[in-house]
Amino acid sequence: MHPLLWALLFTAMFSLTIYSIAFAQGSTPTDDEVNQIAKKLYCPVCENIPLDACPTEACRQWRDQIREMLSQGKTEAEIIDYFAATYGERAASDPRDKVKAYLVPIVAILLGAAGLVSALRKWRKPQAVRPAASASEAQPPAQMDDYVARIEEELRNRD
Amino acid sequence: MIAHFGFGILLIAFFVTLYATLTSALSKRETPQRAASMVESARRAMLLTFPLITLASALLIYLLVNNHFEVQFVYQVTSRSMPTYLKVTAWWGGQAGSLLFWSWLMSAFASLATLRNWERDREFLPWVILVSCFTLAFFLGMTAFFENPFKMFYQTSDGVGAYFFQPANSMLFTPEDGRGLNPLLRHPGMVAHPPLLYLGFVSFVIPFAFAIAALITGRTDDRWIRITRRWALWAWLFLTFGLVFGGRWAYDVLGWGGYWGWDPVEIAAFMPWLTGTAFLHSVMIQEKRGMLKHWNMLLIILTYDLVIFGTFLTRSGVLSSVHAFAQSAIGPLFFGYIIITFVASVALLLHRWGSLKAETEMKSLLSREALFLFNNLLFMSVLVVCFWGVIYPLTSELFTGSKVTVGPPFYERATGPLFAALLFLMGIAPLSAWGHSTLKTLGRALWKPAIVAVAITLALYAFYTRNAYALTGFFLVAFVVSITVYEYWRGARARQKSKHENFLAALSNLTKRDRRRYGGYLVHLSIALMAIGILGIELFQIETQGTLEINQRMSLGGYDMQYQDIARFTGPDGREVTRAVVGIYQNGQFLGNLHPRIDYYWDAQQAMTIPGQRATMKDDLYILLVNWEPASASGATFKIYVNPLVNWLWMGSLLFFAGIAIAAWPEKDRERAVVKASRQIHEAGAAK
Numbered sequence: 001m002h003p004l005l006w007a008l009l010f011t012a013m014f015s016l017t018i019y020s021i022a023f024a025q026g027s028t029p030t031d032d033e034v035n036q037i038a039k040k041l042y043c044p045v046c047e048n049i050p051l052d053a054c055p056t057e058a059c060r061q062w063r064d065q066i067r068e069m070l071s072q073g074k075t076e077a078e079i080i081d082y083f084a085a086t087y088g089e090r091a092a093s094d095p096r097d098k099v100k101a102y103l104v105p106i107v108a109i110l111l112g113a114a115g116l117v118s119a120l121r122k123w124r125k126p127q128a129v130r131p132a133a134s135a136s137e138a139q140p141p142a143q144m145d146d147y148v149a150r151i152e153e154e155l156r157n158r159d
Numbered sequence: 160m161i162a163h164f165g166f167g168i169l170l171i172a173f174f175v176t177l178y179a180t181l182t183s184a185l186s187k188r189e190t191p192q193r194a195a196s197m198v199e200s201a202r203r204a205m206l207l208t209f210p211l212i213t214l215a216s217a218l219l220i221y222l223l224v225n226n227h228f229e230v231q232f233v234y235q236v237t238s239r240s241m242p243t244y245l246k247v248t249a250w251w252g253g254q255a256g257s258l259l260f261w262s263w264l265m266s267a268f269a270s271l272a273t274l275r276n277w278e279r280d281r282e283f284l285p286w287v288i289l290v291s292c293f294t295l296a297f298f299l300g301m302t303a304f305f306e307n308p309f310k311m312f313y314q315t316s317d318g319v320g321a322y323f324f325q326p327a328n329s330m331l332f333t334p335e336d337g338r339g340l341n342p343l344l345r346h347p348g349m350v351a352h353p354p355l356l357y358l359g360f361v362s363f364v365i366p367f368a369f370a371i372a373a374l375i376t377g378r379t380d381d382r383w384i385r386i387t388r389r390w391a392l393w394a395w396l397f398l399t400f401g402l403v404f405g406g407r408w409a410y411d412v413l414g415w416g417g418y419w420g421w422d423p424v425e426i427a428a429f430m431p432w433l434t435g436t437a438f439l440h441s442v443m444i445q446e447k448r449g450m451l452k453h454w455n456m457l458l459i460i461l462t463y464d465l466v467i468f469g470t471f472l473t474r475s476g477v478l479s480s481v482h483a484f485a486q487s488a489i490g491p492l493f494f495g496y497i498i499i500t501f502v503a504s505v506a507l508l509l510h511r512w513g514s515l516k517a518e519t520e521m522k523s524l525l526s527r528e529a530l531f532l533f534n535n536l537l538f539m540s541v542l543v544v545c546f547w548g549v550i551y552p553l554t555s556e557l558f559t560g561s562k563v564t565v566g567p568p569f570y571e572r573a574t575g576p577l578f579a580a581l582l583f584l585m586g587i588a589p590l591s592a593w594g595h596s597t598l599k600t601l602g603r604a605l606w607k608p609a610i611v612a613v614a615i616t617l618a619l620y621a622f623y624t625r626n627a628y629a630l631t632g633f634f635l636v637a638f639v640v641s642i643t644v645y646e647y648w649r650g651a652r653a654r655q656k657s658k659h660e661n662f663l664a665a666l667s668n669l670t671k672r673d674r675r676r677y678g679g680y681l682v683h684l685s686i687a688l689m690a691i692g693i694l695g696i697e698l699f700q701i702e703t704q705g706t707l708e709i710n711q712r713m714s715l716g717g718y719d720m721q722y723q724d725i726a727r728f729t730g731p732d733g734r735e736v737t738r739a740v741v742g743i744y745q746n747g748q749f750l751g752n753l754h755p756r757i758d759y760y761w762d763a764q765q766a767m768t769i770p771g772q773r774a775t776m777k778d779d780l781y782i783l784l785v786n787w788e789p790a791s792a793s794g795a796t797f798k799i800y801v802n803p804l805v806n807w808l809w810m811g812s813l814l815f816f817a818g819i820a821i822a823a824w825p826e827k828d829r830e831r832a833v834v835k836a837s838r839q840i841h842e843a844g845a846a847k
Contacts, residue, residue, distance in 0.1 A: 031704035031796070042564050048422040053415035093566030094553070101565065105547045105573060109540040113423050116536050123521035125317065
């Protein structure tokens with residue numbers, strides 16, 4: 001390749017790199033980019049209003065801070081970590097310690113399911129002795145539409 | 160003077176409820192004759208509470224409407240500039256008044272219950288009075304002694320304070336104007352939301368009272384369930400509507416483009432709804448199959464205590480900080496009350512455990528009773544998630560000192576699959592038979608609606624969305640809807656053939672014949688419609704924000720919005736209104752103007768962001784005015800949301816109402832009708 005071409009290519013790549021660095025740092029992030037992160041934060045004062053929807057002055061300043069951090073090239077995770085570290089864990093909408101937050105309900109639900117399964121087993125046991133009886137009970141009379149039979153049977157069961 | 164009078168009435172009402180509680184409790188020890196007169200006396204005392212609390216409430220409303228700012232409560236929740244209807248609704252706009260409102264509704268419901276026909280179950284009466292009066296006494300006591308709405312301001316040498324009675328060497332102090340109602344509550348939605356929610360809360364107390372009566376008397380057959388079935392259904396309706404209206408209010412007033420933020424206050428009202436819904440389903444198993452008697456008792460006890468817990472969460476300040484809880488007397492009192500009632504009820508349940516044995520056994524895992532059990536498991540799982548989500552930040556603060564926020568992501572992740580499973584069960588459960596079902600019988604009933612649902616899902620995949628969550632959700636909704644419609648159609652067809660009626664008559668007669676069942680189907684259908692709305696806004700909501708100069712445009716989701724004008728003026732009630740005019744276009748066609756605005760309330764020093772909305776069944780265009788400063792020339796900042804399908808949620812709730820009304824509308828008492836008919840036959844026979 002011609003040395004001049006090399007030089008051109010090199011210059012082009014260099015300026016592109018410079019440009020992209022400058023762009024990453026200098027551009028102002030859009031409101032949407034800011035809100036995307038603000039949605040996941042809560043300020044300590046305005047209870048239960050996510051930061052992206054909060055109209056107070058303090059929350060506007062927080063959003064400006066997000067904008068600034070974004071323009072410095074910080075990622076979403078870094079920004080949320082920063083707010084949680086500076087203003088306490090409650091600033092993040094999702095609990096930081098996932099194990100603590102999710103373990104209890106998961107264990108409780110599994111226990112409930114296990115309880116239900118064991119109860120069902122206990123209830124079903126007597127059936128094993130006489131499986132034939134229940135099968136014949138469920139057979140609808142042949143001449144009737146089985147849907148009508150079901151309706152009739154349920155109506156009969158009503159008080 | 161009027162405030163003193165109101166306070167006096169409140170005290171009398173409190174002592175009357177105490178009297179009714181004690182008299183009915185003690186009647187058990189007496190001779191039958193004396194017991195009967197004691198119970199009658201307690202019943203009359205119970206009936207007296209309603210006019211008493213009505214009078215106290217009327218006095219409070221008088222004070223509110225007539226700007227009696229020397230009364231602390233009036234000062235806190237009203238101001239001169241508020242319109243009269245808001246001054247009336249300020250009754251439930253603050254702590255003390257809302258507790259009085261709760262008591263008033265409670266006494267209305269307890270009175271209604273005591274006025275019913277007791278011929279066939281007189282032994283329940285003293286215990287129903289006991290439970291409802293005990294509950295009422297707790298709330299009235301709280302209102303009278305701790306959160307009294309009739310306290311007045313007095314100027315003493317130490318400054319101004321609020322007192323029950325005039326302290327020595329003091330003068331009545333009347334502020335010039337009140338602080339005014341929290342602006343968020345100055346909205347028609349807030350007129351309807353708290354009463355409906357409280358109606359739901361208090362009407363669940365009645366089934367609980369009957370359950371306790373059944374446990375105390377040992378009459379543990381399903382009589383108590385049959386008596387309270389309609390109470391529970393209406394309670395459920397009120398609670399559901401309370402939640403829906405709350406959502407609608409949040410959507411219109413809070414300005415975050417949504418209707419449900421998994422806020423602890425919302426969850427507080429949602430938890431009794433969950434157990435109540437589980438209860439409504441599982442009592443059917445007891446009625447039809449004589450099973451799950453313990454479980455139903457436990458569910459109604461849980462519902463009752465969650466009702467109190469919900470009121471506790473919103474009223475005690477525990478949510479803002481665990482430490483706020485200890486600062487007022489209300490928190491510990493509520494907490495103690497919940498513990499005492501829960502432990503006492505469960506002890507009673509354990510005492511009667513043996514007499515609540517199941518009469519039949521579970522025969523098949525696909526029988527309707529088994530599917531109902533899975534449904535109960537799912538509701539309880541959602542409850543566990545919600546309960547933990549509310550409790551976790553409190554325990555974290557208590558034990559580690561650091562507060563945690565449990566926001567929407569936690570709840571969405573944890574409850575999403577549970578709600579999907581509930582939808583699926585809602586589809587198949589109505590098709591399975593009581594007692595016995597097999598895969599074969601279920602499959603035979605299922606395959607046609609299932610094909611319809613698959614076809615709809617494929618069409619959605621081809622033309623609307625590729626989102627897997629959305630497709631799963633829409634498949635389930637289509638499944639429920641097609642099954643329910645198919646059930647109606649098959650029932651009506653069968654009737655049409657056998658009774659030779661036309662289709663519409665068959666449909667209406669079918670519903671009349673088993674209103675509970677077909678009303679229930681309508682409710683299922685409405686839940687499916689609401690699910691469409693929820694899926695739409697949860698999965699497809701889009702938003703954008705930008706700052707515009709006059710005549711500049713911004714677009715989102717096929718809509719164009721043009722900023723046309725803005726004005727700032729003073730509203731009729733003293734608020735400062737900043738109102739923008741924006742034109743809405745779709746495909747170049749002008750659709751109309753919207754007026755997003757910011758209302759600033761000087762008396763409360765708070766701003767509210769009211770969206771401009773354009774609603775269609777396809778989507779809602781929801782525009783917020785975020786910021787505008789007259790001094791800067793940099794234009795106004797707007798935020799636009801497009802919320803697809805959200806109106807299906809509100810439409811669904813109307814169908815829900817229709818379903819419950821069909822299922823719960825009072826019917827002629829069958830037993831009495833039989834008695835009457837046989838008497839007529841008897842008389843006719845005698846006349847011959």
